[in-house]
Amino acid sequence: MAFQEMGKAFVGFYYPAFAEDRAKLADVYTDQSCMTFEGAQFQGKQPIVDKLTSLPFKKVNHQITTVDSQPIIGVDDNQACCVMVTGQLKTDDDPPHSFHQTFVLRPANGSFVVANDIFRLALHN
């Protein structure tokens, strides 16, 4: 299904770029983008990239478990896409942590931008 491929393609770009150089992610956010990172809210390209680049680890690796993608029918000519990712991430020498992240992607200039980004570590206690 096309939306599954789109979600996987986005994830295949996003997490390697995150690991290599978080500043590169500026390309996928706009001044309309909203990010919630562990409950803290950010809006706009610069505040989001400032947050991502200030995270206090040097090395980070995301291992993706699932990527589920859906069209948002009736938005952007059915081209908007909701993606939920689950996986595990490892920062520096810490043990792996489970995480989940939701993106809303919207078409822009022949590509896609992140309208919404919600990230949580999987902690229940």
Add this chain to the structure above:
Amino acid sequence: MAFQEMGKAFVGFYYPAFAEDRAKLADVYTDQSCMTFEGAQFQGKQPIVDKLTSLPFKKVNHQITTVDSQPIIGVDDNQACCVMVTGQLKTDDDPPHSFHQTFVLRPANGSFVVANDIFRLALHN
């Protein structure tokens, strides 16, 4: 923040209704709604409700850990809302399982409907 309240209000309706009588949830889905449940895809009110009501447990309880909500700027006059929920659920006499669920809510008739619903148990192996 208004969107946080909206997400919490939705969650406060959805999971108790899920526990009490899943057939009631027909009210929040439309024929445009997409649901992905553990990787299986459904579209439309009836297929979604059929899936939910056929889940093979009798008792279910969701304990919510986090609810993060954001406006989708530029959609539905900024009234569309992306919600990511994490929590634990307990079915019948099984041990609790962590889950995460994403909803896209859109305004309709003075209330909201679920445009997108993605559910996953937190399993990484």
